[in-house]
Amino acid sequence: MGIIRESELPGLGKKYQLEARSGDKLVIVIHDDGRRELFHYDDHDPEESISLVTLEDQEARQVAAIIGGMTYKPKALENIEVTLEELVIDWFKLEASFKSVDKTIAELDVRAKTGATVLAIIGKNGQKINPGPEDRLVAGATIVIAGERKQIRLLKELLQFG
Structure with missing residues (x-):
């Protein structure tokens, strides 16, 4: 550095x-x-x-x-997580087939079910930093998520399978 x-x-x-x-x-x-x-x-x-x-x-x-990588994650880094102590920050693209598509963060009950946090939603129409519970997840958007490794895994499962 x-x-x-x-x-x-x-x-x-x-x-x-x-x-x-x-x-x-x-x-x-x-x-x-x-x-x-x-x-x-x-x-x-x-x-x-x-x-x-x-x-x-x-x-x-x-x-x-x-x-800082909030709007674009270089291809070489797509599978690399940034780890700060126990905190992991990851980027995850929402596919059209995911059960979470067209639902809000509140409807998915993200925080209570996983403990993870959605830091940003980056879609075709721009970005939403620090989204609220009423923000809807759309197909093709990339979300920036934070939490411990277990929480990130739970959130990815929730997003994919409901």
Whole structure:
């Protein structure tokens, strides 16, 4: 993993410097008004910024979701789970044949029956982060789920077989 340094910018916000394993240097300034500035520096001159991108708060959050894998999971990672202690985060595509299709999270009683959590529903018409119990599961959507391994297994069974 790369090196990240954090520093306060009094009256302005916070600054994060990232030195990636690739050698790239990125500086992110988060302003107190919500704007983010991303500076990319020249490999040969660490003081020379070669590009700057300015994002509003909502744009930055959308980019964070994209980079974090909430909207697309690379094919090479489809079967890899991200594990944090006992917590597993997984992506699961809802097939048209699944018993859960066209039912809401509440109708399936996901939390009570499995203990797992649906973090996001990513469909053809966009994404829904932190869906509520009234959100309906549709064929072709991918859901992002979290829980312990046993809970994830139970949820996948519930989604497929009812």
